Amino acid sequence: MSTVAIKDVTKIWPDGTTAVDRVSVDVNDGEFMVLLGPSGCGKSTILRMIAGLEDPTSGDILLNGEPVLNLAPRDRSIAMVFQDFALYPHMTVGENIGFPLKLSGVDSSPRGERVGDVASALGIGDVLARKPAQLSGGQRQRVAMGRAIVRRPGLFLMDEPLSNLDSGLRAELRAEITGLTRELGVTTMYVTHDQAEALTMADRVAILRKGVLQDVGTPTEVYGRPATLYVAAFLGAPRMNLLEASVYVHLDRYIALNLGEQALYLPWDDIRARAVAHYHGERIVVGMRAEALTPVAPDAPGDVLHGRIRYLEHHGHESLAFLDIGATAIVVDEMGGAVHDAAEGGALRRFGGALQRLTGRAERGGTGTKVRHGRDPERTSVLSDPGRHHRRPAELAVRLAPYPAVSPGHPLAISVRMDALHFFDERGDRIDVGWR
Numbered sequence: 001m002s003t004v005a006i007k008d009v010t011k012i013w014p015d016g017t018t019a020v021d022r023v024s025v026d027v028n029d030g031e032f033m034v035l036l037g038p039s040g041c042g043k044s045t046i047l048r049m050i051a052g053l054e055d056p057t058s059g060d061i062l063l064n065g066e067p068v069l070n071l072a073p074r075d076r077s078i079a080m081v082f083q084d085f086a087l088y089p090h091m092t093v094g095e096n097i098g099f100p101l102k103l104s105g106v107d108s109s110p111r112g113e114r115v116g117d118v119a120s121a122l123g124i125g126d127v128l129a130r131k132p133a134q135l136s137g138g139q140r141q142r143v144a145m146g147r148a149i150v151r152r153p154g155l156f157l158m159d160e161p162l163s164n165l166d167s168g169l170r171a172e173l174r175a176e177i178t179g180l181t182r183e184l185g186v187t188t189m190y191v192t193h194d195q196a197e198a199l200t201m202a203d204r205v206a207i208l209r210k211g212v213l214q215d216v217g218t219p220t221e222v223y224g225r226p227a228t229l230y231v232a233a234f235l236g237a238p239r240m241n242l243l244e245a246s247v248y249v250h251l252d253r254y255i256a257l258n259l260g261e262q263a264l265y266l267p268w269d270d271i272r273a274r275a276v277a278h279y280h281g282e283r284i285v286v287g288m289r290a291e292a293l294t295p296v297a298p299d300a301p302g303d304v305l306h307g308r309i310r311y312l313e314h315h316g317h318e319s320l321a322f323l324d325i326g327a328t329a330i331v332v333d334e335m336g337g338a339v340h341d342a343a344e345g346g347a348l349r350r351f352g353g354a355l356q357r358l359t360g361r362a363e364r365g366g367t368g369t370k371v372r373h374g375r376d377p378e379r380t381s382v383l384s385d386p387g388r389h390h391r392r393p394a395e396l397a398v399r400l401a402p403y404p405a406v407s408p409g410h411p412l413a414i415s416v417r418m419d420a421l422h423f424f425d426e427r428g429d430r431i432d433v434g435w436r
């Protein structure tokens with residue numbers, strides 16, 4: 001039984017760098033929690049604080065409900081595997097795995113038994129007598145994992161354990177790691193910057209940007225209903241299409257989402273219509289994943305966008321077409337800064353009075369977003385922040401069958417699944433009702 005509670009934890013390094021900014025996450029017993037984010041977002045620092053290798057500047061960490069900040073690392077019942085694990089070169093595989101048990105005084109016979117069990121669970125039972133130099137990279141990583149779990153820790157911390165391996169081996173070991181931890185029922189926190197790894201391995205994913213927690217949820221939740229623009233842009237391949245739209249409410253009928261040269265119309269009876277209506281006269285970001293877009297005949301009725309193929313990418317099992325539709329894309333960089341050309345200095349046009357008349361409320365709100373984003377000085381407007389201008393005509397990513405009979409310059413009509421659209425405000429927060 002092992003639970004983890006990270007409560008409002010901040011880590012500021014002596015040089016003033018804020019590595020972790022008021023992060024709170026709970027990990028349930030037996031859960032496989034992945035911490036996901038780009039390099040430098042504070043993932044390793046969080047793991048190291050849980051392990052007791054670093055002290056938080058403020059906040060608390062509880063294991064099984066008990067505060068542990070005053071406990072030495074060895075008293076926390078935690079095992080950790082790093083990217084750069086080191087095996088003892090002069091010891092055999094069996095001796096390496098058994099070493100933590102030897103240190104804690106376990107006799108040779110039960111030790112051998114435990115080592116054998118762990119090694120066969122990891123598929124390295126036949127190399128117990130070899131030295132590390134005689135192993136492949138994947139086998140060495142398995143030995144490092146074996147050495148970590150042989151003590152049956154309450155909590156297993158893994159920091160990018162697969163990042164030094166080639167992609168085939170990574171995929172194989174992903175499945176082994178999740179299989180093993182689930183079989184053992186050991187609570188695991190796993191750090192990666194690889195979103196595919198996170199989505200395939202995690203029970204739940206916590207997504208960080210510059211030390212600030214952006215979203216926590218199951219892979220389906222964070223992919224299907226991302227809490228912020230940053231999460232939307234970070235998860236999925238191809239990346240979510242993020243388009244600037246100005247909102248115009250035709251009361252009781254529909255909401256026009258003007259995308260530039262074309263518009264989409266959200267029916268008034270759509271469950272999200274009232275939340276989006278709060279932005280009447282303003283600009284928002286409309287997100288559409290490639291799976292929400294289907295090529296149709298040019299004269300097809302319904303919610304259809306028309307564009308011209310700018311270029312194609314062939315991925316073997318599918319091809320991606322990137323369409324010019326006369327819209328403006330919001331570009332979210334890896335580190336999470338959202339940049340956009342606010343045209344000629346374009347200030348947001350606000351129709352506060354009209355909004356109030358429409359909604360009967362002076363303030364908008366009610367998005368129901370649960371994740372508290374903490375203090376994040378860069379989360380200003382993604383639509384009009386003058387410091388972050390970047391012009392980018394939208395190239396709408398659309399999935400096609402492999403090697404389609406079209407080429408750059410071809411016109412293409414795309415049907416849009418309106419119920420699969422995502423809406424974000426100028427701060428990058430999801431605009432929605434009935435948050436998960």
Ligand SMILES: Nc1ncnc2c1ncn2[C@@H]1O[C@H](COP(=O)(O)OP(=O)(O)OP(=O)(O)O)[C@@H](O)[C@H]1O
Pocket residue numbers: 013014015017018019037038039040041042043044045046193
């Ligand atoms: N000992 C240290 N002193 C000062 N700054 C540090 C120290 N260790 C890490 N940092 C800084 O803290 C921030 C978070 O680093 P951390 O290693 O936790 O990120 P990460 O998300 O794990 O990145 P990576 O995926 O590259 O390992 C970074 O800006 C990093 O430069």
